[in-house]
Amino acid sequence: MEAILQTRLGELPPGYGRLPGTGPLDMARWLMVDDAYAAQMAERERLLRDHRGEVVAMEPGREAVAAEALRMVLAHLGEREEWAEEAGRVTCPDGRRVTVDEADPLGTLGRLIAEDICLLEARDGAQVLVGAVLCFPSRWVLAEKIGRPMLRIHAPVPGYGEALNARVERMMGALRPGVGLWRANGHFHSDPMLFYPRPEVAKKEWEAEARYFRSERQALIRMPETGATLFSIHTTVVEASALTEAQRARVTG
Known part of the structure; x- marks a missing residue:
C-alpha cells in the first residue's frame, strides 16, 4: 500500500518534548484540513468498511457521550468554510457527501474528519476511555484500552508513571467547556502506515532516526452536556527530510 504523507510537519507547540506539554487550543483551528486530507479520508473509509471492529469501540450505555461528540464536531464544521451541511448530509473538503447517521455517531465522525476521536469519562477518580473511533x-x-483508566492505558509507555498520571488527571479534571488544550508528540518511524496497531505484549522499538517522522496533534475539550472529555488526534507523517532545521533540533533535542 502506498504511503500517505504530508509534505510538511506543521506547527509544534511551545511545550513540545515535555509532558504533558499542553497549551491553549485555538478552537477556530481545532480540526485540520491539510494536503493529505483526501488520502487520509479514503483510508479511513476503507478501515471503517473492512476493519470496523478494530477501529470503533464503545462501552454499553455511553451513547449519549458519542452523540454529544458528533453534535460538537458538526457545530464546529458549521463554522468552517471547508465543510457544508444541508438536509442531514455534509459535503467534505474532498468532495465526499457523508450522511449524518445519529445511530452511528462514531462511524459518522470517522468519515467526516481526519482526526481520531477518543471519549473519556471520570469514574472512581480516574479518566476512563469509554468510546473511540481510532483509524490511525x-x-x-483499541480493544485493549477500551474501559481502562488513563494509568492502565499508558502502562507500556516509558516514563508514564503514577506521578505524571496524577498531573494529567488534574489537568483533565480542570478542563472547562469552551476552553480546550492541545499538545503534540513525535517519533521517527521506518513504517509510514497510518493504521499501525501493536498489542501491548509486542516489543516496541523507538527509533532514534528513520526515514519517516510521525506526529500526533492532540486536543482535549470538555463536553458541556455529559461532562465527558473529547480527545482528538490528528496524525501527520512526513519524510524525515521534510523537517526544517528548527523542527529537527526540537524533535531530536
Whole structure:
C-alpha cells in the first residue's frame, strides 16, 4: 500500500518534548484540513468498511457521550468554510457527501474528519476511555484500552508513571467547556502506515532516526452536556527530510 504523507510537519507547540506539554487550543483551528486530507479520508473509509471492529469501540450505555461528540464536531464544521451541511448530509473538503447517521455517531465522525476521536469519562477518580473511533493507532490496540483508566492505558509507555498520571488527571479534571488544550508528540518511524496497531505484549522499538517522522496533534475539550472529555488526534507523517532545521533540533533535542 502506498504511503500517505504530508509534505510538511506543521506547527509544534511551545511545550513540545515535555509532558504533558499542553497549551491553549485555538478552537477556530481545532480540526485540520491539510494536503493529505483526501488520502487520509479514503483510508479511513476503507478501515471503517473492512476493519470496523478494530477501529470503533464503545462501552454499553455511553451513547449519549458519542452523540454529544458528533453534535460538537458538526457545530464546529458549521463554522468552517471547508465543510457544508444541508438536509442531514455534509459535503467534505474532498468532495465526499457523508450522511449524518445519529445511530452511528462514531462511524459518522470517522468519515467526516481526519482526526481520531477518543471519549473519556471520570469514574472512581480516574479518566476512563469509554468510546473511540481510532483509524490511525500508533503502536496500540483499541480493544485493549477500551474501559481502562488513563494509568492502565499508558502502562507500556516509558516514563508514564503514577506521578505524571496524577498531573494529567488534574489537568483533565480542570478542563472547562469552551476552553480546550492541545499538545503534540513525535517519533521517527521506518513504517509510514497510518493504521499501525501493536498489542501491548509486542516489543516496541523507538527509533532514534528513520526515514519517516510521525506526529500526533492532540486536543482535549470538555463536553458541556455529559461532562465527558473529547480527545482528538490528528496524525501527520512526513519524510524525515521534510523537517526544517528548527523542527529537527526540537524533535531530536
